[in-house]
Amino acid sequence: MQPGDSYETGFDESAGKTINSTATCPECDGTVVADAGERHCTDCGLIIDEYHIDHGATKRQAPESETDPSHVGAPRTKTMHDGGLTTRIGRRRDGAGQKLDGARRRRLRRLRTQHRRARHGSKRERNLELGLREASRMTGALGLSESLAEQSAVIFRRAQAADLLLGRSIEGVAAASVYAACRCAGLPRAIDEVGDVARVSTERVRNAYGVLNEGLGLPTRPQTPRDFVPKFASALDVKAETRKRALDLAERAVETGVANGRQPSGIAAACLYQATRECGATRTQAELAALADVTTVTLRTGWHDLRNVLQTTETRADVDAAEGC
Template sequence: MASRDIYEHGFDESSGRTIAADTCPECGGRLDTDGGEIACRDCGIVIERCRLDRRGPRLVSGDDTSKARTGAPLTNTRHDRGLSTEIGYKRDGNGNTLSGKKQRQLNRLRREHTRARWRSKAERNLATGLSEIARIASDLELADSLREQASSLFRTAQNNGLLIGRSIESIAAASVYAICRLNETTRTLAEVATVTPVDVECVENGYRTLNTELELPVPPQSPIAFIPSIADEFELPAQVERRARAFAGRAHDDGVSSGTHPAGFAAACLAVAASSMADPPTQLALADAADVSAATVRNHRKRVTAFLAADE
């Protein structure tokens, strides 16, 4: 007898009701799965408990009643896409203790397996770059989906010969920064360079190479995206942050912020918005938080002040 599809229905733990897995419980719209999240295409609600299969991936076969399970899904974050073999130490698959002779044999097999892990220098370089991307993504607290995209971009760069004459660390850091730009995740070049063994110039050169050679559809950065992080560093009131966001939004709509450093312009908007405070942060402190010079914040502040005066 054919078994029921495990994804046909889901259980909503908040309401205790069984809901259809292909319709939104809020508006009845269509659900899409992206990066492990199930979200409604119409209203945008994220549903996390409707299609969970805690037993693991299912083995695809002609028999629908098969309950056999496979390993983890394929991923670009591993040089072998996750299809690797691990040799145990003291116990077998059933948990039984192995004899000393068997353990010595496994040690020899493990040594040879480690030597044959990479079939070429290119694969070894790929593994080094993916490990560097994993470390950078962990230090920057990026989502797993961004790490997956950065690993895929690094593979593309290697396939196009962009690693020749450049360090693996710089291209790995540039891949992470490029993916942050593509997903509009606020990370500056300085923030990425602080968690890498290379300097800012190497990361910038690597990003410029990726952007030029691969023609990445990178959108321009908006100063509004940098305001929350700078405001949190000084613990500014919410009304000051709202005013700064309003200033930055009006300047962006009128093209005043075009061609400016987005973080520096955001710091200038915060400087104007916090000028009415009893003890506002100094321009030098805001410049350090935005990783720009004090002259940049001062010039952008004059531009914002002139724009607001002319707009009134």
């Protein structure tokens, strides 16, 4: 299919311009113009229903846009290098759903090749598309929301603008951007989880994240055991009272210094283990350790220290109560 085969000869898509052809109004032989998705006669006003392409906004009533019901297509997105304005060329069917013959399929294949080569004006744009595509793949594999996918794309764009990709793997920086988006949003995702779905090692993801954090000044905060408790509690499907007790224990661990210098996920698992014991829904240490991606020794050590703090607090409370009597 040639580009000129889609429309009639002399068809003008520009709004408000006279069509340069011999076509005239069938009623009064007046001048026919194309304007706002229709062809009409300037003399008698007759609308000739042959122009079905409307470049204007389509009016529709939507609950999320009551003030401005105009609709002009899909919104732009940061997750694509061209903002979501990509042109896709079909393979076996045309726009009307009809099957294409062999000659037209071969012609479209050549057009796709030329289109793919012309999409990028420079190597920088190719690297941007590769990084954004990799970040989108990982956010989908991790089950992250669309907002986090957008945020990870923005972080990757900022990293490229700051020349932080020089000498580093694009896949590693893309994975670090996904992890940085989770950290900025306060989502409890371990860097090992991102490393499992990345095409590079976890160590390279950790190094790239350090570069991003220092070079871009990301608004991240230190992770605490309280951040991981809801995630682990949902995975174990524990009761609400057990979840609340684990959150209280996580705060106590931070206040008493039990969590200092330790992996937050391990302390969160220890707090949840203690909460399940107190609420009569005991879970094994191996189960919680596997959930937190720590060893049973790490969980047991944190649990012993937490239990000692709780026993000391209870003993002190009993002594204070006895002295008060």
